[in-house]
Amino acid sequence: MQDTSCLRVKPRFNFGPRFPSADTATMKSAEEDALTYTPNVSLSLPLGMGNPCLATQYHNLQNSPVISITSCHQTGYAIHEDTLTSGYYLPHGLRPNGAPPLESPRIEITTYSQYPEEEVEESSSVDPMAKRVNSIVTLTLPNADGYRDPTCLSPASSLSSRSCNSEASSYESGFYNYDNSPQNSPWQSPCVSPKGSSSMMPCTQAAGSSSSPRQSPSNSPHTGVVADDGWTGAPRGSRSNSPLCGTNGIIGGGAGKRKYSLNGAPYRQPSYSPNHSPATSPRGSPRLSVPEDNWIANTNQYTNSAIVAAINALTTDGVSDLGEGIPVKSRKTNMDNSPSMSLKVEPGGDDLGSGADICQEDYSSRMSFKRESYCGGFLDVPPHPYSWSKPKPYLSPSLPALDWQLPSCSGPYSLQIEVQPKSHHRAHYETEGSRGAVKALSGGHPVVQLYGYMESEPLTLQLFIGTADDRLLRPHAFYQVHRITGKTVSTASHEVMQSNTKVLEIPLLPENNMRAIIDCAGILKLRNSDIELRKGETDIGRKNTRVRMVFRVHINQPNGRTVSLQAASNPIECSQRSAQELPLVDKQSLDSYPATGGKRMLLSGHNFLPDSKVVFVEKAQDGHHVWETEAKVDKDSFKSTSLVVEIPPYRNQRISSPVQVSFYVCNGKRKRSQCQRFTYLPPNVPMIKTEPNDDYECQGAPVMPMHSKTFYGQQRLTPLMPLGEPDGCLGGGYSSCPLRPTGIPASSPSSSPKLHDLSPVAYPKCLPGSPTHHPNPMQEMAGRPSLGLPASPEHTSLTLLHSQSSPHLSSPTYHPLYTNSSPSSSPASHPSTPGTATESPFQSFSPSQLPNRSSPPSSPPALPVTIKQEPQELDQGYLDDVNEIIRNDLSSISVHTHA
């Protein structure tokens, strides 16, 4: 175990020291670092909680076999991933089982890889030769074809633009890392079809050749180094990185704007992208960011996700491989490479270089550098304002994946966002300096509070950046939370990687009334091109600029269960341009009104224009516009931040039940606000106050009962939730949490969906007992591709894949964990978690079982169908296209639509 742990540690070390990381601040103080880096314990995380490791946990880990695996996670992930992937695909025929197909890609990655270890490991696992690193890469190229399925690429980013240049490959390599994350890996990438498409070949080759030149410096021999660099560079830190870029400058371009690749093809961030090519990374790039994060994440995944990953690995065939062999070689490689790393200056770099040995030793030595080294930190935790070392309440070995939908309240507990973040926050690129912490409308910062928790144990509040589209809440692929430090920051925090998502952990202290001021969280924008090329990524970044801050807390119960709560903020527009141009509705004075209309409603927001229009829209489930009308706007009372509109009469004055419609503010053809929900009430029915849902997208928003929103709202109970029903549908669980604990203030209007929002209806979808049931909504969606609205038309065919491939998709991973989880703490052991529940909802899926294109859901739930809504930013035409696709799908599938 220790060895493995050491291995892991190493990356971390690197991570810390080297990276100035995105957070420059992070680098600043040892203390901070300590916070930032999870102790080696992280390894334990899997076992214990998501957090900093506790010694006890650590021990546990050691004891449990699982733990060992966990420790290896990175490697394991990588390997694991491959294995899984292959397996996964096999059924589909996409990928031949063996690694071979994958190998080539791996090789490339290795070459460029930022992260030597993983790659090396992978290669090793697959092919001994691969271990050798760079040279190998070249050899494998042929297979590369299969490596990625061009089709998989996100539409948004046109591959073509990227050209064959190393970019793709490099990206992939970078992605690779991502993939490594346990959760993601196996399922992620259907998209990345193994099939070798010849098309890719060129790229591969190109990558090999072209990239090499650029990378040259670092590349070759020092792949490992490069990787290290990657780590180092990983920090992408804002400006700090830029200098590096400058170095690369030539390539990268410095000019800043866009440069052309050597090939002459327009160069997008290609080669340099940090992630992509390790070698480049240091120099290049700022771009590493994503990759780095990922890398970091990999290394850092101390959190629960780590556990999950570990579990996955276990489940997977290749698991064993993960930990072992790879590490050593990688280390060596790294070390060798390390020299190159030295350039970077980061102390951490050295660490990287060192092998497992380094782990402790280096660690110690380096630790001097940073006290809290992971390994050392583990045993010896540096004092900090907030003692992370404090035992965390989480007992559950496994925590819900980030893409799981959780309720905001459960039993006596309720997680509330007391102060919502501003609707606009310009995210910063890696190449930029931080743009500060997300602020609240009032000028302060968002505030989150946990109600109903009476214990004396502090808890950890997790924060990550989630999506704000109409689909299920999930980690946002293009944005990451960014830890802000400095004098102005009063809240301690530290970062951990969970899957490919950076998670900020913030203490929730009883002395603070379990209330946290979120002044330590900024938002980092990852380049679309980096993410879109990521293996398995199906989301598009273009115009996908809205996010939500997602808060989670895991509360251990005396009975051993863990209650996980989640609250998502109002949507936050992160694009500079969008923020300046798109109208945005923050508040509306009325959420519902009788069908007669005529009432004036005040809209508060931004970017309203004198000629702004307010359009009410009702759409059928199939996306057809059932009704659309423009409301009268009182221009006399116009303000850029407020509009007064007269609620138009509903088309049918005799409705017998509330009708959900939406409206948006339109400043022009392509400048629409996000849709706001509005409910027309039967004329004689007393008005019912409903919570506005900013998230609600009008696009494709079907006219449906509020509960449909629930689905959208992503309310979901995790198995972990005590409330959750064993069956997994958890409908009961939701219902059980219908009301907010007394004394709990009403949540802000657009606060995340409440538990009570979860209607039984939504849960039925879970299809208890159904073999095909997907614990994860995404999976569920995958199983019912037709039901989900593809992120983009291009993705239509990939809808299913999307869910599966989602980097964040963790549920599958989760299952094994859940099922296999260790004894006492494991959810499975919970009395409340009947075996059935475990099996049914969390049943682990074999690759073949996993939903995918080739395997349509065996039995679509006979549940109400909800249509996913597209981000409102998308053009109507685009949306219409999507809707059309959906309609087609629906027509081909018999689905029960709820009345």
Place this chain on the structure above:
DNA sequence: GCGCTGGAAGCATCA
């Protein structure tokens, strides 16, 4: 000198 911001240039993609 650094971090935080606002603004905007330059290039890519879309319509």
Place this chain on the structure above:
DNA sequence: CCTGATGCTTCCAGC
């Protein structure tokens, strides 16, 4: 294919 509108990234400059 051309052009204008939009979007995305990267820089710059001021506080």
